[in-house]
Amino acid sequence: xxxxxxxxxxxxxxxxxxxxxxxxxxxxxxxxxxxxxxxxxxxxxxxxxxxxxxxxxxxxxxxxxxxxxxxxxxxxxxxxxxxxxxxxxxxxxxxxxxxxxxxxxxxxxxxxxxxxxxxxxxxxxxxxxxxxx
Numbered sequence: 001x002x003x004x005x006x007x008x009x010x011x012x013x014x015x016x017x018x019x020x021x022x023x024x025x026x027x028x029x030x031x032x033x034x035x036x037x038x039x040x041x042x043x044x045x046x047x048x049x050x051x052x053x054x055x056x057x058x059x060x061x062x063x064x065x066x067x068x069x070x071x072x073x074x075x076x077x078x079x080x081x082x083x084x085x086x087x088x089x090x091x092x093x094x095x096x097x098x099x100x101x102x103x104x105x106x107x108x109x110x111x112x113x114x115x116x117x118x119x120x121x122x123x124x125x126x127x128x129x130x131x132x133x
Contacts (some may be wrong), residue, residue, distance in 0.1 A: 007054045008046070011074040012061040013117050016042035016072025019058065022116055023047055026093040027078075027123075028086070029056060051080055079127045083109045086123055 013019040020042070025042045029047035032055070037043045041060040048055040061071045080086050087101040090113055098120060099112040110124025 007062050008057045009074070009076045010057045010067075010069065011117075011119055012067075012069045012071050013042075013058055014061055015117075016045060016058055016060040016070045019115065019117055020047065021057065023045040026090055026095055026115075027121070028033055028089065049078060050121070075122070077122045077126075078126070079122050080125065083111065083123055087111050090123075 020031060020034065024031055024047065025051055028050060030048040030050050032048050034045040035043050041062075042058070044057065044059050046055060046057050056076075062068060083101060090111075091097065095113040095115075097111065097113055099110075099122075101109065101111040102111055104124075104126070104127060108124040108126030110126065112120060112122040114120055
């Protein structure tokens with residue numbers, strides 16, 4: 001049984017169209033939806049992470065709304081089964097590497113990059129812990 005994702009990272013962008021293209025091309029997100037307002041700005045877009053249940057919802061920055069996150073201020077951790085291959089992909093695409101691929105003391109293999117809007121993205125094999133009783 002396939003279920004829709006139930007958790008999304010959210011962000012705003014100065015140029016949501018360009019950021020969507022970047023996230024799809026560089027990281028491998030899959031565009032599920034993109035709705036534009038009358039001016040052509042992205043009102044809402046959904047990008048799914050192909051390796052699991054979740055993704056990103058984003059749109060152009062609109063400071064006159066109640067959901068006016070400042071562009072470039074988000075950070076997100078994304079679980080990937082193959083951090084080495086993804087690292088090669090993002091480096092080959094010219095991403096700004098903030099932290100190179102490395103092993104962590106908590107058992108993850110991960111790296112971090114900055115997108116063109118300034119948001120930080122960390123990708124790694126650490127899938128979290130199960131709740132303790």
